[in-house]
Amino acid sequence: MKKLLVFISTSLVGCATTQYEVKKLENQKFEIKGGTADGKIGINEKNQVVIKKERSADYELRVQELANTHLQDRAVRGMHMLKLCRSDLADPRLGGTGEISPISAVDDLHSLPAIREEMGLDKDGNLNIVSEEFFEERLQAERKYGKALDGIIKVTEKHTLSCENDLRKARLRAGLPAEKGGSDLDREFANLNQ
Numbered sequence: 001m002k003k004l005l006v007f008i009s010t011s012l013v014g015c016a017t018t019q020y021e022v023k024k025l026e027n028q029k030f031e032i033k034g035g036t037a038d039g040k041i042g043i044n045e046k047n048q049v050v051i052k053k054e055r056s057a058d059y060e061l062r063v064q065e066l067a068n069t070h071l072q073d074r075a076v077r078g079m080h081m082l083k084l085c086r087s088d089l090a091d092p093r094l095g096g097t098g099e100i101s102p103i104s105a106v107d108d109l110h111s112l113p114a115i116r117e118e119m120g121l122d123k124d125g126n127l128n129i130v131s132e133e134f135f136e137e138r139l140q141a142e143r144k145y146g147k148a149l150d151g152i153i154k155v156t157e158k159h160t161l162s163c164e165n166d167l168r169k170a171r172l173r174a175g176l177p178a179e180k181g182g183s184d185l186d187r188e189f190a191n192l193n194q
Helices: 001-015 057-090 135-173 184-192
Strands: 032-033 040-044 047-053 116-121 127-132
Touching: 057 135
Parallel strands: none
Antiparallel strands: 032 040, 040 047, 116 127
16 A cells, blocks of 8 residues: 555656646658648548648747737727727716726736746856746647637627617617717817717
């Protein structure tokens, strides 16, 4: 029994330390039959037709980070447009309550993996800080962030469309044109209600 416990505990410790160990990509049987923009079309070891993609790890992370930057810009812009619409809709002159419902922040979505830092002297005697994080954790965090941003964009677009529709109705009830603009009626309405 004691030997079994020792074996289990060493097995668990061994698993934890090799979680991010680099594995060799085995060259399994793959017979190339053509190509697509995504990769190579071929027959694998199970005699199945597949599309095989191979990319460098640094390329994959860079692409995900660039995609996230684009998604974050879209999400922030969409949330800003929704906030403006909700602000206009809350205007008491259009029948609103004056209360604007809060919108969650995009910044709170991005959680990066733990970074280990070490400070010390290098070979030339300079004081340096060395940071280290697991690549796989970082890539997974970036992918998760991308999915969260995509979800925010979809929800924001849906709510903005609904808000803009409600705002058009409220403007029409207040005797204004459905679309906000620089018309004389808009300016007159703004001057009367100040």
